[in-house]
Amino acid sequence: MSRFYDIIVVGAGISGCTFASSFNKRFSDASILLVEYGRRLGGRSTTRKSRKNKNFIFDHGLPAISFSENISNDLFSIISPLIKSKKLIDITQDILVINEFGKIYHADSNEKVYRSLPFMINFCDAIISQSSNPKKINFLFQSLTKTIRRRNDLWELKINDKRLVNCKNLVISSSLIAHPRCLGILNINSLPLRDAVKEGNDKTIDSLLSIINKQEYIKRKNYIFYVSNSKTVSNFKYKYLQLYFSKAIRDDFNFERIIFQGQSDGSMIIVLHCFYINKFIGDNDNRIIESLMMIFCNQNKFLDLFMQAKLFDIMYWRASQPINNLVSKELQWSSISNIGFCGDWFDFEGCSRVEAAMNSSIRLSQLIS
Numbered sequence: 001m002s003r004f005y006d007i008i009v010v011g012a013g014i015s016g017c018t019f020a021s022s023f024n025k026r027f028s029d030a031s032i033l034l035v036e037y038g039r040r041l042g043g044r045s046t047t048r049k050s051r052k053n054k055n056f057i058f059d060h061g062l063p064a065i066s067f068s069e070n071i072s073n074d075l076f077s078i079i080s081p082l083i084k085s086k087k088l089i090d091i092t093q094d095i096l097v098i099n100e101f102g103k104i105y106h107a108d109s110n111e112k113v114y115r116s117l118p119f120m121i122n123f124c125d126a127i128i129s130q131s132s133n134p135k136k137i138n139f140l141f142q143s144l145t146k147t148i149r150r151r152n153d154l155w156e157l158k159i160n161d162k163r164l165v166n167c168k169n170l171v172i173s174s175s176l177i178a179h180p181r182c183l184g185i186l187n188i189n190s191l192p193l194r195d196a197v198k199e200g201n202d203k204t205i206d207s208l209l210s211i212i213n214k215q216e217y218i219k220r221k222n223y224i225f226y227v228s229n230s231k232t233v234s235n236f237k238y239k240y241l242q243l244y245f246s247k248a249i250r251d252d253f254n255f256e257r258i259i260f261q262g263q264s265d266g267s268m269i270i271v272l273h274c275f276y277i278n279k280f281i282g283d284n285d286n287r288i289i290e291s292l293m294m295i296f297c298n299q300n301k302f303l304d305l306f307m308q309a310k311l312f313d314i315m316y317w318r319a320s321q322p323i324n325n326l327v328s329k330e331l332q333w334s335s336i337s338n339i340g341f342c343g344d345w346f347d348f349e350g351c352s353r354v355e356a357a358m359n360s361s362i363r364l365s366q367l368i369s
């Protein structure tokens, strides 16, 4: 059976949710469907509810959201109610750094850094609940889109290789189905966006595809450890802490930051963010703990935790953030094909990552009529 929506959004991360909520504020009767491969909202900002241990809930991707000093008015109108209601808390002053001499000090940043409470996934929930008519926003989770087709001026999406959904306007909030990395990840032979609109038929799509063809991403590997001894955990000063490694440590170990997250059963989850190519350590968790103990050698409370830390999982982020060839905002919407694009793969007036993702989504919601 095929269903029809005014708009279908591929992806329910921060961009997809920001787009859906902003568009719904403008056209509260328009039907929107978000098609998401994951089990819940959030994408790279999602929160893990462990299947291995039901007590563990923790953020294993985006740990905090940074906004520049001069954020746009539209973006401010989304985040200010969340700051007021303490769903977003300012942690700029709480972020620490450790240097190669084991000294810990406060990070110095020009940006404001926020954490979503209780977890990062709640940021997307909160954005969706700001919409005027949430009943018009529908979700399909665990639904992968590999094929999109343009037929009789409408879009048709094949979901999980069978179910068909149709729409007037299509929004792509993830670069995946337009980027060559999808060939390996989705095990397909050609780009779904290119298959849908052949070269020469739509200049916006041709330009967009040629730019992101060479877009590269930071690849990250996050090691997740847990400490079950609640006495050791309660002796540790922090229930939650984000700590960055100095440049010298980053260069030597590929460690970027480490996040300590107390759990409801008194245990602690520790997420170590590393760059993907870990020349020094590989996957050897004993070497990682030894290295952490070396770095924190004169910080007893940290050493107590690391001594008892056990590896829980490793999370591979093949595309954590784009590093080059960001797409210009002029290529966000094609009125020839009724297709729009948003996300952190856009360059939005100098801002990047989450801020660019949200700005591009708000702008796209204003371009479609």
Ligand SMILES: Cc1cc2nc3c(=O)[nH]c(=O)nc-3n(C[C@H](O)[C@H](O)[C@H](O)COP(=O)(O)OP(=O)(O)OC[C@H]3O[C@@H](n4cnc5c(N)ncnc54)[C@H](O)[C@@H]3O)c2cc1C
Binding pocket: 010, 011, 012, 013, 014, 015, 016, 035, 036, 037, 038, 042, 043, 044, 045, 060, 061, 062, 063, 064, 065, 066, 143, 144, 145, 146, 173, 174, 176, 177, 220, 222, 273, 317, 319, 320, 321, 342, 343, 344, 352, 353, 354, 355, 357
């Ligand atoms: C470990 C890590 C650390 C980070 N640190 C920072 C930081 O400190 N500061 C910062 O600003 N940013 C950071 N980022 C980047 C930040 O998370 C992203 O910029 C932001 O989450 C982008 O949101 P998005 O909605 O554009 O994309 P995503 O979150 O990737 O959402 C896209 C969604 O689309 C879905 N999807 C894709 N293709 C399909 C398909 N074919 N069918 C169905 N669903 C599909 C995906 O499953 C995903 O849920 C970090 C990211 C990671 C992974």
